[in-house]
Amino acid sequence: MSVVIKTTNLTKIYGEQKSVDHLNMTVKQGQIYGFLGRNGAGKTTTIRMLLGLIKPTHGEIEIFGENLFTNQKEILRRIGSMVEVPGFYENLTARENLMIxxxxxGVHKKNAIDETLEIVGLHNETKKLVGKYSLGMKQRLGIARALLHYPELLILDEPTNGLDPIGIKEMRRLIKDLANERNITIVISSHILSEIEQLVDHMGIIHQGKLLEEVSFDQLRKRNRKYLEFQVSDDNKATMLLENQLEINDYEVHDEGHIRVYSHLGQQGQINRLFVQNDIDVSKIMMSEDRLEDYFTKLVGGGTIG
Amino acid sequence: MVNLLYTEVLKLKRSKMFMLSILGSAVAPLMVAAAMFVQMQTKGIMAQMDILLLNTSIYAVLVIAVPLYGVITAYLYNREYAEDTLKNLLTIPVPRISLLASKWLLLFGWIMLLTVVTWGMAILSGAIGQFAGFSLSLLLQSLGQYMVAGVLLFLLSTPIVFITLVLKNFVPTIIVTIMITLINVMLATNEHRGLYPWTAALGIANGTLESTYPLIVSYVIIAVTAIAGLIATVVYFKRVDIH
Incomplete structure (x- = not known):
């Protein structure tokens, strides 16, 4: 899988404040990359640097394998973007805005505008001036504008900001459909984990300008999913019993005698009985409380994300 | 550039600013013609076409044009900030210099159109009021003078563009243009008016500068103001972060 975005020590300093601090980010082709962090963590500054809107204090940005600052025009032509709430000429219609x-x-495909308006569900709203659009409609029009030229990389900064729950759901479905149908690489930033956890397959977590972690979502889920932990006297025998008697294969042995069972979460009594009946001493049974949200809270500190 | 210019024109669709600017440019000729017509009716002095055209150009250039063109300039450049459309344009990507250039081209066309409207309204008012001294040579000569004033005022738009881009707001631009206008009025008959770019522009266009300073001095002052504004605008806009 080739690398689409690679930043090296990307840094932006305003006065004495480091908004982005030696950020090393890697996004590979085909990924839906979630860029997660609290408000003010440095997400938008990073995205604006990726789009050439803000000049880094130092550091490098490579997109499609080329240096952004030496090939900005060619690189940006291959990117579609929506940064925060999209701005439009409010005296124009959606079609006229896209025409710009x-x-x-230089989009030459005749029906490209109609096609993208249809994708975002605005094809029946073409006579209305954008000034009369709701925020949700503007967000969808922003996506349409970003898609107009068939980009290979879509960068969306907080696309669900300000939307109501139904709008958020629609936006999520839209992005998911796009990823499936057009097979483009998508970078999507958010400060709310639950909004993007169903969408992304990779994630970068930014806090106080620093990229704390960059992991695949599968890894994260596995690392942070709920489990039952048994401390037993014989872990070999215990795991054999789990597999043969209860057909439990989703487990891990940690340290000596610590078995984490990721399935059958409500059946600790039955598992315990099985161990005891087979002469295995169980000195501790524990249900983990770690969930993904807690994990992020721990990682970035403070109360909640956002 | 043609496509960029087309989009700049498209952005004006349904915009009230265009019609308002036309109305604004018609104020000076109508005001001057009305005053001369009243004088003609009350004092029996025959109103002359050349006086109408000269007085119109004085009022239009010194009083109306600077704030009017300032508002247009602020509208063209500031709306990309106000409507938050700049981030879209620059990531399409439109090169920053091309964006400035296309807006300058539109501004030039707009100013020249308003200049022609002002001139046309003066001629029309004079014709309706049956002012004396109508001749083709007068019309052509005055049109040339109006156009020169229009071009010089366009060149002097660069500091206004710079102020608009740096302060990202209509208000400071309007305040600055009002200050320029006040100085215009103060210097209108002053012997040193050739040293102030905006009064020098009128003097050059109408050939009414006094010989206190060589004409070249006024040209140099206008050129330096325009070039300094241009350089400051380009340097600033090329480097500024878009938030």
Whole structure:
């Protein structure tokens, strides 16, 4: 899988404040990459640097294997983006707003505008001035604008900001459909884990300008999912029993005698009985309380994310 | 650049600013013609077409044009900040210099159109009021003078663009243009008016500068103001972070 975005020691300093601090980020082709952090963590500054809107204090950005600052024009042509709430010319219709992008980029496909309006479900709202659009409609139009030129990389900064729960759901479905149908690499930032955890397959967690962790979501889920932990006298025999008697294969042995069972979460009594009946001493049974949200809270400190 | 210019024109669709600017440019000729017409009716002095055109150009250039063109300039450049559309344009990507250039081209066209409207309204008012001294040569000569004033005022838009981009707001631009206008009025008949770019522009266009200073001094002052504004704008806009 080739690398689409790679930043090296990316740093932005305002006065004495480091908004982004030696950030090393890697996004591979085809990934839906969640960029998670609290408000003010440095997400938008990073995204604006990726799009050439803000110049880094130091550090490098490579996109599609090329240096952004030496090939900015060519690179940006291959990217679609929506940074925070998208801005539009409110005296124009959706079609006219998209026409501005189409003219400048040189989109020659005749029905490209209609096609993208249909993708985002705005094809029946073409006569309405954008000034009369709701925030949700503007967000969808922002996605349409980002998709107009068939980008290979889509960068969306807080696309669900300000949307109501239904709007958030619609936006999530839209992004998911796009990833499936167009097979493009997507970077999506958010300060709310639950909004993007169903979408992304990789995640970077940023806090106070630093990228704390960059992991695949599968890894994260596994690392942070709930489990039953048994401390037993014979872990070999215990695991054999789990597999043969209860058909439990989703477990891990940690340290000596500590078995973590990731399935059958309500059946600790039955598992305990099985161990005891087979002469295995059980000195501790524990249900983990770690969930993904708690994990992020621990990682970035403070109360909640956002 | 053609496509970029097309999009700049498209952005004005349904914009009230365009019609308002036309109305604004018609104020000076109508005001001057009305005053001359009243004088003609009450004092029996025959109103002359050349006086109408000269007085219109004085009021238009010194009083109306600077704030009017300032508002247009602020509208063209500031709306990308106000409507938060700049981040879209620059990531399409539109090169920053091309964006400035396309707006300058539109501003030039807009200013020249308003100049023609002002001139046309003066001619129309004079014709309706049956002012004396109508001649083709007068019309052509005055059109040339109006156009020169328009071009010079366009060149002097660069500091206004710079202020708009740096302060990202209409209000400071309007305040600055009002200050320029006040100084215009103060210097309108002053012998040193050739040293102030905006009064020098009118003097050059109408050939009414006094010989206190060589004409070249006024040209140099206008050029330096325009070039300094241009350089400051380009340097600033190329480097500024877009938040």
């Amino acid at each position: 992008n189409a003219k400048i980029i």
